[in-house]
Amino acid sequence: MNLNIFGIPDTDEKMKLAILLVFLVRNIFASNSSCRLTSLIHEKQSNITPVLEKHEALLLMFLGFGGLSITLGIVHFAVRRYIYRDAHSLDTVFDAGGKVTLGLTAVTVTSQMLWPADFLQSATIMSKYGLGGSLFFAVAIVLDILMFPILSLTLKTRAPGAKTFLQIICARFGKGAHIVFCCIALFSNMITVMALILAAKAAINVLVKDVSDEMILLLLAFLFGSYCLIGGLGTTFYISYFNTALTFVSVLVFIVHVTYKETDNIFTKKENMYEAMKCIHAPDGNYENSFLTFRSRGSVIYGVVLFLMATSLSFCDQAHWQSRIAAKPAQGVAGFFIAAYLWFAIPLTVTITSSTLYMSMSYQNGTHLLSSFDVDSGFITPFVMESVMGKTGAYMLITMITMALMSTGSGEVMAVSSIIVYDIYKVYISPYRKGIDIKKCPLCGKERKHTDDTGNSDQICKCPSVTTCKACENDVMVRLKAQHFMHPYECSVHGRYRRYEDELLHYKNWCMIWVTIGIVPYGLIIVNLGVNLNWAVYTLQGVYSAFLCPLLMTIVWSKCTAKAIITGSIMGVFAYVAGVLIVAELVYEGGLGNFLINTSSDYSLLGGITSAVTMSVSCTIIISLCTHDIKTNQDAERVWDKTLSIDNPLNPWRNVYKEEFASINVSEDTKVNTTHMTKIFRSARILAVVGGLISFVIFGVVIPANVLSLEILTYDQFSSWSFACQIWVMIAATFAIVVPPIEEIVQIVRYYSRNKSNESVSQEKYVLSSK
Structure with a gap:
């Protein structure tokens, strides 16, 4: 019998002898009444022999896939710079135009x-x-x-202008809820990256010979951020x-x-x-x-x-x-x-x-x-x-x-970089205008033109649109033609904000570099702690279920309040932990003594997730009904006015839907509401x-x-x-x-x-x- 087809190397004589013995016994004594198979190996580490040499795999991934990704990155940057002419825009980095x-x-x-x-x-x-x-x-x-x-x-x-879901939370509920969900979002990213690191390590170790954990993490960082x-x-x-x-x-x-x-x-x-x-x-x-x-x-x-x-x-x-x-x-x-x-x-x-x-x-x-x-x-x-x-x-x-x-x-x-740039740096570290209401123009700090306010015209924004600004057009063309020296912006209205965006772009670059580099020490901590892959993939990610209803209500329900989504999320986490622990103790043999296995089993996860969803739904809805101040349709519309006001004056979201707005006869001076958005x-x-x-x-x-x-x-x-x-x-x-x-x-x-x-x-x- 050719055992090499099963991945057993010639040098592993004991394993070959054992398999051959079982094969002979089966053929001599096996009956048609039973087809049960018995496991030959009961060990806590893999016995599969990798077939790829380390240099072969690293050349394929570093030069092959890494080189391809860098080449495509250069091609895309050239297309955005010379065809779409928006490579200078921060939003283009995070929404691809x-x-x-x-x-x-x-x-x-x-x-x-x-x-x-x-x-x-x-x-x-x-x-x-x-x-x-x-x-x-x-x-x-x-x-x-x-x-x-x-x-x-x-x-x-x-919220057509939002680049992160956290911007919607900030616009609706203020900084308290925003900080809580920034932590939740970053926690989610960390758990996802943990699962990727553990899965990649397991897969590469079984395919590639003699590859170290440090090399795997460096490879992942290069592939993720290249x-x-x-x-x-x-x-x-x-x-x-x-x-x-x-x-x-x-x-x-x-x-x-x-x-x-x-x-x-x-x-x-x-x-x-x-x-x-x-x-x-x-x-x-x-x-x-x-x-x-x-x-x-x-x-x-x-x-x-x-x-x-x-x-x-x-x-x-x-x-x-x-x-x-x-x-x-x-x-x-x-x-x-x-x-x-x-x-x-x-x-x-x-x-x-x-x-x-x-x-x-x-x-x-x-x-x-x-x-x-x-x-x-x-x-x-x-x-x-x-x-x-x-x-x-x-x-x-x-x-x-x-x-x-x-x-x-x-x-x-x-994702992590966009959260740091849009929801931490722009909001808490270096905002363009501190304390400005989201409904006001960030350029001049006055009420936007598209409002129902008929009061003092001196308090109404008169900034021209970037799409009709000749000075901005000249600035963009000069920058496109510049090879080394960056010509200063001459537009008196948008120039200062363009400099602010350039600062954010520079910060974005460093942010991505540090996030990518951070994968290596983070991965080393995870690997050295010996985190179980199944437990990380299933049990830890199950915590997300506590945040499902609060986030959904934030987008679809005008009566949802900050107190409701915070309380619903916290209570959902407690319910999830309690559900997992109780089911693991009562249903599975060994209870919590066999913690990693039993808390990541099907019924434990089902009990925890259903408990979390039920608790978060109940708390979010009940507290919202008790604390909201929405009495009319106009009150509800004012809630969505906040999210519609999320915008970038250099890249207004209305420009993306110019053709759609024209089809329903909405001019540039018309205040857009959710009714218009629903129509288009x-x-x-x-x-x-x-x-x-x-x-x-x-x-x-x-x-x-x-x-x-x-x-x-x-x-x-x-x-x-x-x-x-x-x-x-x-x-x-x-x-x-x-x-x-x-x-x-x-x-x-x-x-x-x-x-x-x-x-x-x-x-x-x-x-x-x-x-």
């Missing part, structure tokens, strides 16, 4: 939702629960993504396209190699995969203890927990809000829906292929080839890809994992509601109902399910690879032509005026 195309939005959301766990832990879930585990893992995340469109639209309607500094959020969109495209290509190669390539390996034959799945006993809770069923109580519970956790993370993590902010509503709504369909294909297909192949290999060998530690650590996919494809499989997997790390990690760097987003809202309902029915009703109607899958049904997943991933790959670059090129060409036309008109006017 606010006009990201549908395709880029879709692949970026897909890329940001792809975590290493989608390639690693999803296979673990299927190995424990069978086909139901892989399906409900994917459905839970997709249902979370389907909430993005309506949330994005609501955010754009209520292109954020150059191009900001826009480069993240560009990189996300390449990440998603490379991931789809790697998945397709893996599927084709395993499913369609002629090979002598008996365990890659679909008939043998099916027989292994049919024969191996699944845990209690699965229908007839079968892995070939979607009727799995454990899978459903895990899916519910994962959905609540993913939704809570979406609200608390600024990295998720950035994607919603960057796209116009119509493109954002459609992009989020497409992202759900794109994302669904990847983990589901990879999981089915790798898990069924692992079970076939173990079944043919007569024993589990991995220890319980390896399985719980998510090493099924690395083991299978290395065993079947050798170094090629390891390269492909490290590519997919690196792509997931780059998108998610860079998003976290951008009417078509997007219809798309969000209709598309959301259809997609929810497909993923939440049709697919689960159809597969749950099957008891135990026959061979034909199993083959049809696998084939359907493969077709899905092929269609998704075609869209992800082809559509985004076409849309982006068309938009760049359109802006370039518009710039040329405007320059020609300006030149003609200059000639006529000189005559």
Whole structure:
């Protein structure tokens, strides 16, 4: 028997002898009455032998992926500078200009939702629960993504100028609530980065030989921050396209190699995969203890927990809000829906292929080839890809994992930097005008022109719009042509604020550098503390559920108050901790004595999250009803006037929607309210509601109902399910690879032509005026 195909090196004679002995015993004494497998290895560390040399992996990631990211950052900066001519704007760094195309939005959301766990832990879930585990893992995340469109639209309607969700809290509730939620947001980012560091360390250690923790952390810091500094959020969109495209290509190669390539390996034959799945006993809770069923109580519970956790993370993590902010509503709504369909294909297909192949290999060998530690650590996919494809499989997997790390990690760097710049530095350290009301013009400190105030005209802002300011146009053109010396701003109205933004841009650069550098010592602390990966991913992130309702109410309910969201959040945290501890003590063997395992188990998390959501909802609603001062529709409108006033005088959000405002006859001097915003987003809202309902029915009703109607899958049904997943991933790959670059090129060409036309008109006017 060739044991090298299972990843066992020639030098490990004891392991080879043990496996050979078990194999012989199985063939001599095995009966058809039992297909149970016994685990060969019971150790607390991995026994998988990495196949990649350290220099090979580091060259691939540092020069390959790092070089690609820096190149794309330079390209994006050049496009913003010479085509869009807004590279000098701070907002462009954190919202990519606010006009990201549908395709880029879709692949970026897909890329940001792809975590290493989608390639690693999803296979673990299927190995424990069978086909139901892989399906409900994917459905839970997709249902979370389907909430993005309506949330994005609501955010754009209520606060189109906001760059962070914390700005909305500050505008509505003042600095007290703002400080509390700044701490919550930064805590969320720290927990997410912790999970990424631990997952990356586990994955790289099992793929690469002799790599140290320090080298892994330096590599992560380089990958996370390499292109954020150059191009900001826009480069993240560009990189996300390449990440998603490379991931789809790697998945397709893996599927084709395993499913369609002629090979002598008996365990890659679909008939043998099916027989292994049919024969191996699944845990209690699965229908007839079968892995070939979607009727799995454990899978459903895990899916519910994962959905609540993913939704809570979406609200608390600024990295998720950035994607919603960057796209116009119509493109954002459609992009989020497409992202759900794109994302669904990847983990589901990879999981089915790798898990069924692992079970076939173990079944043919007569024993589990991995220890319980390896399985719980998510090493099924690395083991299978290395065993079947050798170094090629390891390269492909490290590519997919690196792509997931780059998108998610860079998003976290951008998120922390945007919070520090917009919500700490601009508000508390160096505000442009201290103590100014948000409804007043930051340039002159007077009431904005778009108000109902008919009093003293001396108290009304008379600052010209930056879009019609000739001095600003000259300043921008001079800066574009300048090579070394930066010409001082000459505009008497906007020049001082431009200098302030230049200061913020400089601060932004240093902020990103220090956040990126901070990943290394932070990671060393996490690694040396020995934080458990599952506990960090599940138990710590479950705390987010306490903040879900308060943040949702902040955006959608005018009667929500500062006291309510603070109290609701604090009480929700206490309820979560109490729920997790009580369930872990009462339900699981060993109680709190086996703390890390029992507090990160399904029922403990379900009890904690439901307690947190129930408590925070109750407190937020009841206290808001007791403390609000909203009596009329006009009072409610004044609440949203505060959030609509969040703006940048050098990059007004009204400019992004000029065409939409023109379609409903709203002039530049008209005060915009939520009624106007609702009108211009009417078509997007219809798309969000209709598309959301259809997609929810497909993923939440049709697919689960159809597969749950099957008891135990026959061979034909199993083959049809696998084939359907493969077709899905092929269609998704075609869209992800082809559509985004076409849309982006068309938009760049359109802006370039518009710039040329405007320059020609300006030149003609200059000639006529000189005559």
